[in-house]
Amino acid sequence: MTRTVVVLGSTGSIGTQALEIMAPRPDAFQVVGLSAGGANVDLLVAQARAHAVPVVAVADPAAAAAVRAALPGTRVLAGADAAAELAACGADVVLNGITGSVGLLPTLAALRAGSSLALANKESLVVGGALVHAAAVRPDQIVPVDSEHSAIAQALRSGAGHEVRRLVLTASGGPFRGWSAQEVAGATPQQALAHPTWSMGPVVTVNSASLMNKGLELIEAHLLFDVPADRIAVVVHPQSVVHSMVEFVDGSTIAQASPPDMRLPIALGLAWPDRVPGAAAACDWTAATSWTFEPLDEEVFPAVGLARSAVAASATHPAVYNAANEECVAAFLDGRIGFGRIVATVADVLADHAGTPADELTLDAVLDAESWARTRAHEVLAS
Ligand SMILES: NC(=O)C1=CN([C@@H]2O[C@H](COP(=O)(O)OP(=O)(O)OC[C@H]3O[C@@H](n4cnc5c(N)ncnc54)[C@H](OP(=O)(O)O)[C@@H]3O)[C@@H](O)[C@H]2O)C=CC1
Ligand SMILES: CC(=O)[C@@H](O)[C@H](O)COP(=O)(O)O
Numbered sequence: 001m002t003r004t005v006v007v008l009g010s011t012g013s014i015g016t017q018a019l020e021i022m023a024p025r026p027d028a029f030q031v032v033g034l035s036a037g038g039a040n041v042d043l044l045v046a047q048a049r050a051h052a053v054p055v056v057a058v059a060d061p062a063a064a065a066a067v068r069a070a071l072p073g074t075r076v077l078a079g080a081d082a083a084a085e086l087a088a089c090g091a092d093v094v095l096n097g098i099t100g101s102v103g104l105l106p107t108l109a110a111l112r113a114g115s116s117l118a119l120a121n122k123e124s125l126v127v128g129g130a131l132v133h134a135a136a137v138r139p140d141q142i143v144p145v146d147s148e149h150s151a152i153a154q155a156l157r158s159g160a161g162h163e164v165r166r167l168v169l170t171a172s173g174g175p176f177r178g179w180s181a182q183e184v185a186g187a188t189p190q191q192a193l194a195h196p197t198w199s200m201g202p203v204v205t206v207n208s209a210s211l212m213n214k215g216l217e218l219i220e221a222h223l224l225f226d227v228p229a230d231r232i233a234v235v236v237h238p239q240s241v242v243h244s245m246v247e248f249v250d251g252s253t254i255a256q257a258s259p260p261d262m263r264l265p266i267a268l269g270l271a272w273p274d275r276v277p278g279a280a281a282a283c284d285w286t287a288a289t290s291w292t293f294e295p296l297d298e299e300v301f302p303a304v305g306l307a308r309s310a311v312a313a314s315a316t317h318p319a320v321y322n323a324a325n326e327e328c329v330a331a332f333l334d335g336r337i338g339f340g341r342i343v344a345t346v347a348d349v350l351a352d353h354a355g356t357p358a359d360e361l362t363l364d365a366v367l368d369a370e371s372w373a374r375t376r377a378h379e380v381l382a383s
């Protein structure tokens with residue numbers, strides 16, 4: 001049966017790969033909506049034409065006007081709420097490939113509309129926490145696309161929840177693996193954007209370099225799989241072939257392995273629970289190869305430890321962790337601060353946050369915490 005699919009963030013790394021998967025498989029997928037910020041109008045227009053998409057949502061109003069002019073006969077939604085409006089259309093699958101916590105309202109809208117949510121936008125789950133689960137109208141509605149969480153979801157097909165001892169998230173270690181704290185503090189944007197194994201958008205790439213990505217993923221795994229943070233380990237695996245593991249109570253570990261290629265977890269997210277034949281290449285077992293694993297240097301990379309503290313502190317600390325980081329990454333990429341200030345500032349902002357208990361969590365509390373964290377991050381950076 002053909003699935004109708006909305007792609008949010010269609011012009012980004014996740015979005016373009018999703019369209020690449022769906023284009024040659026019209027019997028399996030029909031693209032019924034695209035959304036983007038508006039920075040790449042020509043690409044968005046080309047995508048809409050290539051897939052004969054009836055509705056396009058664009059956050060930037062001026063870019064939306066340009067898209068409307070280029071696509072007569074196509075419905076164009078414009079403005080900050082456009083992605084959420086599109087996400088609410090009731091498609092079979094909504095792939096959220098937006099970057100940043102601006103993806104929260106579209107995530108909630110897709111779930112409330114009953115769509116299967118193929119979730120690459122980890123930030124929306126991290127910041128929304130229990131509110132995201134509460135928006136779901138049926139079990140298993142959220143299908144992880146993040147490579148580690150897709151790996152865990154696949155490994156969990158092998159055993160019941162009560163048999164799980166712990167989850168083991170793999171981390172590439174990023175471009176600064178093995179560097180001293182002093183060297184990391186002085187890293188340039190060019191160095192931070194040179195990921196050793198993955199080609200991704202700029203924000204997640206910088207987050208990989210600071211290990212903030214792994215901190216976000218620890219919170220994401222805790223929320224997705226309902227496993228306490230102290231039963232989620234992080235291990236550095238520089239080859240990025242083992243995408244994560246589940247350790248079971250009898251000492252067995254199930255790992256998911258494939259060459260680093262997001263088309264595999266994206267395709268599985270779109271077709272879940274089915275696999276898409278030929279989505280990506282498998283490991284080549286005829287060539288000599290080595291996989292290595294090493295502990296994370298938590299002194300040089302304190303971001304994962306900070307994520308654990310954020311989960312323990314209150315229901316809004318994860319939103320603060322993410323929002324402060326988003327502001328710092330933007331400042332770093334603009335050349336306004338050094339790399340070393342990113343995680344240090346997130347730590348300072350977290351320490352200043354009063355927090356909201358889990359039983360008092362509301363959307364307003366999350367949005368207020370985010371807004372406070374962004375302001376506080378700028379104050380810390382200016383001080
Ligand atoms: N890339 C990867 O391999 C992986 C990514 N992820 C996660 O997936 C998400 C997307 O990452 P990635 O594809 O790398 O990011 P990119 O920066 O490559 O793409 C981001 C996309 O979001 C769009 N966008 C930005 N703001 C808005 C908005 N307000 N409304 C609608 N769309 C918007 C951008 O549009 P425009 O072009 O107009 O700016 C673009 O299409 C992130 O959460 C990331 O952490 C997770 C695992 C792997
Ligand atoms: C491909 C993917 O899922 C990214 O989130 C990836 O995890 C980044 O790599 P590291 O954060 O492990 O460096």
Ligand SMILES: [Mn+2]
Nearest residue numbers: 146147148217
């Ligand atoms: Mn990941």
